Amino acid sequence: xxxxxxxxxxxxxxxxxxxxxxxxxxxxxxxxxxxxxxxxxxxxxxxxxxxxxxxxxxxxxxxxxxxxxxxxxxxxxxxxxxxxxxxxxxxxxxxxxxxxxxxxxxxxxxxxxxxxxxxxxxxxxxxxxxxxxxxxxxxxxxxxxxxxxxxxxxxxxxxxxxxxxxxxxxxxxxxxxxxxxxxxxxxxxxxxxxxxxxxxxxxxxxxxxxxxxxxxxxxxxxxxxxxxxxxxxxxxxxxxxxxxxxxxxxxxxxxxxxxxxxxxxxxxxxxxxxxxxxxxxxxxxxxxxxxxxxxxxxxxxxxxxxxxxxxxxxxxxxxxxxxxxxxxxxxxxxxxxxxxxxxxxxxxxxxxxxxxxxxxxx
Numbered sequence: 001x002x003x004x005x006x007x008x009x010x011x012x013x014x015x016x017x018x019x020x021x022x023x024x025x026x027x028x029x030x031x032x033x034x035x036x037x038x039x040x041x042x043x044x045x046x047x048x049x050x051x052x053x054x055x056x057x058x059x060x061x062x063x064x065x066x067x068x069x070x071x072x073x074x075x076x077x078x079x080x081x082x083x084x085x086x087x088x089x090x091x092x093x094x095x096x097x098x099x100x101x102x103x104x105x106x107x108x109x110x111x112x113x114x115x116x117x118x119x120x121x122x123x124x125x126x127x128x129x130x131x132x133x134x135x136x137x138x139x140x141x142x143x144x145x146x147x148x149x150x151x152x153x154x155x156x157x158x159x160x161x162x163x164x165x166x167x168x169x170x171x172x173x174x175x176x177x178x179x180x181x182x183x184x185x186x187x188x189x190x191x192x193x194x195x196x197x198x199x200x201x202x203x204x205x206x207x208x209x210x211x212x213x214x215x216x217x218x219x220x221x222x223x224x225x226x227x228x229x230x231x232x233x234x235x236x237x238x239x240x241x242x243x244x245x246x247x248x249x250x251x252x253x254x255x256x257x258x259x260x261x262x263x264x265x266x267x268x269x270x271x272x273x274x275x276x277x278x279x280x281x282x283x284x285x286x287x288x289x290x291x292x293x294x295x296x297x298x299x300x301x302x303x304x305x306x307x308x309x310x311x312x313x314x315x316x317x318x319x320x321x322x323x324x325x326x327x328x329x330x331x332x333x334x335x336x337x338x339x340x341x342x343x344x345x346x347x348x349x350x351x352x353x354x355x356x357x358x359x360x361x362x
Contacts, residue, residue, distance in 0.1 A: 051317030069243030074250025108233035136208035
């Protein structure tokens with residue numbers, strides 16, 4: 001083993017392991033961009049950054065949606081309604097036992113690419129267009145003092161959160177309802193709305209428009225937000241696949257609670273929704289979060305499968321750089337370091353949330 005390691009070290013030391021090649025012109029284009037404006041004349045660091053941003057965007061949206069799917073379907077699995085519970089069971093058994101790669105290709109090739117061509121795009125009220133090129137929808141567009149308003153809105157959100165915590169504390173001490181959520185929401189709406197008016201309505205709506213080429217045929221969308229088939233297929237597959245595992249985590253965590261908890265809540269006259277949100281789920285979180293964290297990390301790592309349908313995420317862009325410039329060893333080291341950093345950040349946030357839940361008084 002020592003001889004093998006010595007041989008590998010010797011071979012590695014003969015290679016050029018620096019990242020100086022990343023300062024050179026990239027020479028390739030990146031599709032599926034949002035916010036980023038990468039150009040083939042930009043260097044490879046900027047290309048890599050665009051790929052990392054595409055991965056982060058996919059992971060953040062995916063985590064939010066897969067949490068929603070997992071919780072809803074997990075509760076549905078325990079529903080007393082026969083049809084609802086059976087549909088949730090079919091969802092889990094079918095999606096969880098089908099390879100993720102197959103699901104990605106299915107959503108991309110069999111479903112989304114079969115939509116009408118852009119020249120025949122489905123038009124919904126001149127504001128939403130659906131085609132196999134992209135789903136184009138209106139999107140907010142900042143102007144003037146938009147950044148100032150965003151800062152003021154964040155400050156208003158922080159103040160509303162402070163109001164909510166104070167009123168919840170008062171409610172716990174006095175036992176009287178203080179309508180904490182209503183006061184917090186009202187505070188945010190008044191402050192953020194007032195700032196919006198004071199800064200001169202700095203955010204408008206940018207609707208999508210079909211753009212024609214010189215021959216008069218439809219070519220692309222202009223304005224709005226374009227959700228490409230590659231992004232949508234990967235998002236659908238990751239959310240449904242990861243959500244099927246979170247569904248079982250939610251179901252198992254709820255069933256692990258003593259039956260007396262639900263019975264006591266029912267004896268107090270709480271509705272089914274109140275029992276689930278105020279009594280059952282807060283206690284189930286203590287066993288749910290560690291397992292859900294693993295699924296979030298799996299979602300982040302599984303995003304690298306986007307290369308099979310050409311979505312320009314981290315691994316796809318890195319592969320383009322590697323094919324263009326070589327230097328496989330430093331590129332793979334950079335890829336590993338990036339995925340490791342992203343997953344450690346997810347773990348840190350979830351561990352912080354887990355500590356809060358474990359020490360909370362329920």
